[in-house]
Amino acid sequence: MNNVITIIGKRLGLGLLTMFMVSVIIFLAVNMLPGDFAQALLGQSATPEAVAAIRKDLGLDKPIHIRYFDWLLGAVQWDFGTSFAKANFSSYAGTTADANFGTVADQLAPRFANTLFLAGVTAAIAVPVSLIIGVLAALYRYSIFDRIANVSTLTSISSPEFFVAYVLILLLAVLSPVFPSLSNIHDGMDFGQKLEKTMLPALTLTLVVTAHMMRMTRAAIINLLASPYIEMARLKGLSPFRIIVVHALPNALAPIINVIALNLAYLITGVVVVEVVFVYPGVGQLFVDSVKIRDIPVVQACCLVFAAAYISLNLIADVMSILSNPRLRLPK
């Protein structure tokens, strides 16, 4: 058991190191973005003095390493600062209106909750479905069922997301109005309403991520079927279903867990297009809107949250695959 704790500790340490490196990259990359918040804000009326005044207000005139450490120190305390748009606005009103306006964290939190909700609903549909189809495809490999499952999932993953989205809107919102085409969930809705509104984007994303997970499940199991111990099980006269579910699946878990984690991370970070089509108020839209107006604190916070999601999900996947594999769990 101690072994496991050391492994987890090591992985955590590595994860933190990665986070730190990512934060440096994010900060440098965002600062290298062409354009400037002051210019984006003032637009057609950007005079050099006005730009300089705004830059000074926001602390953009300080050297880059000082700004980085200020930001990092805040970020580890879940304080991503005040978004430029809001900071500028309170100086605008000429009042101490700051208290009335959220920080970046306040702006990000509800959006992130929405994104997690969508990812959760999608995962609740996609993971069981792809595991079941994957196992069945391995069981009846090279059968008609296997081929149909492969062709249909590969078709849906190969189509652009917005295309899948519009096909679903056409089928499920226009031709037979089962679900609403607009997923503008908000706080006033109860869970059922939110679930109904989220159904179409969740189904779209399900179609997008299923192929990956289903095919990995199928491949990992089929790969194991050539092993001697499976042959032994077969010689014992076990049913194919029992061989796959009881003997092969536990040993195939590691790659499956990894691919699930990767897809979950994708669901949190990469669904901007789906959010735009369904008007879903998630982090992706906030991120794109903020890049558009060069609102650096929000952009950086979004990047950091995305990176954290990727790293922690990978970490969990690593730990779980270690736990699922006695050879890794108890190294000699």
Next chain:
Amino acid sequence: MTLNISRRTALKTAAAAGALSVAGMPAMAAPKHGGTYRIGMSGGNTSDTWDSRTHSDSFMINMGAGCVFETLTEVSSAGELVGELAESWEASPDAKIWTFNLRKGVTFHNGKSFGADDVIASMNMHVEEGAKSAAKPIVSAVSEMKKLSDHQVQFVLKSGSADFPYLVSDYHICMFPAGQIAEAIAGGIGTGPYKVVSFEPGVRALVTKFDDHWDADNRGYFAEVEQIFIADASARVNALMTSQVDAINRVDFKSVKLLNAYINIDIIEVTGNMHNTFPMLVGNAPFNDVNVRRALKYAVNRQEMVDKILLGHGAVGNDHPIGPANQYYAADLEQTEYDPDKAKFYLKEAGLSSLNVDLSVSDGAFGGAVDAGQLYQNSANGAGVNINIVQEPADGYWSNVWLKKPWCACYWSGRATEDWMFSTAYESGVPWNDTGWENERFQKLLLQGRAELDAGLRGEIYREMQGICRDEGATVVPMYQNYVDAKSNRVENSGKTGNLWMLDNLRSCKRWWSA
């Protein structure tokens, strides 16, 4: 020609007749109160606030001046200037002193009553230290504001301006409660027929009827207005077709035919003042030569651009910025047509046999600007003008290309009055004069027209100015772009919608009702 009355026209006529009959028989076809009005709107931003000084796109204009706040005057659906919070106004003969009589019995959403102090405080917001209001030029033209009584304000202007009552209809100049401006900006407290329930910038806004509104019977018929920010044009159309919203703005031209096939959806299309331009910086050769400019004006095939870029949803421009929604639009001014021979003639006048120019374009200037540039290139070819299209990034277009590159693509949403439009972008020395063009006669007429109260004389002055722009100016205005919006038949209007701005001048929440 056979008289062909479409179903839609018939409906509109019926609706208009209904509206007319209201006066005589109040029981018939009167607007209904109640219901929820849901709008899918473009132009939202995560940096949006209730500060009307910063409002620049449809989402906040419709929520601000269109729901929660009110302005002193407004432009009606028929295009007339009518009072909103001002009951009446009068000018001194030189148009320098304007006295506004305010409505009595108006209250803010927080219970404070509205009066002269609020007007003065709200005007001052635009000129206070550090304020970056788009309405600053309007308010800084006022030298003194006097409170004559609780419900009467006098503005003394630095120089005469016949358009002053028009200017205060600007959606930036909303009335805020004096002494509580910071709270009003934070929470959205105005005098409008709707009060704020919830507001998520860049996502959604929900407002409900304000029962103590001074004209609750005739303005703001809906019980509730929900506005959803939908950035994607196809998503807006989808939302309307699947009854998720009752109205949408900026229907993309390709979807119009599709929506027309739905009998429960009405397309609302008006030609307003929005126009696409190609401004030339006259400080740069060869644009300093008026003959070169004329040659380029004759080298563009305007009708082709309207047909191919706007898919017919627009009208040809005549190289001046005054549009059909302006009072003194000179519709009878002779139209500059595509004429390669004339273009060649003016090139010869300029001492040139052929001409090579760069045109900077980007779809950030206006949708389809790159294609428009290519059409221009093609039509100019026949006139011996070789246009080299330089494609610029959309990102940062307004800071890096516009006002900087010698010839580029641009658009203007237009202004409610001639003077306002000319003095924003055509007057000598103003920062947004995007050509640097100056003309003595034009400048003289501009000042003359500004202080002239006689409508007939103003008409002549502005007609001449439009002519000067067309013949001497440095801006090619190939086309006016229509506002195309759509509504479902779950909401009704009087049949007449304003053409100053989209969706009934962005006043549909105050003027329309549930069917």
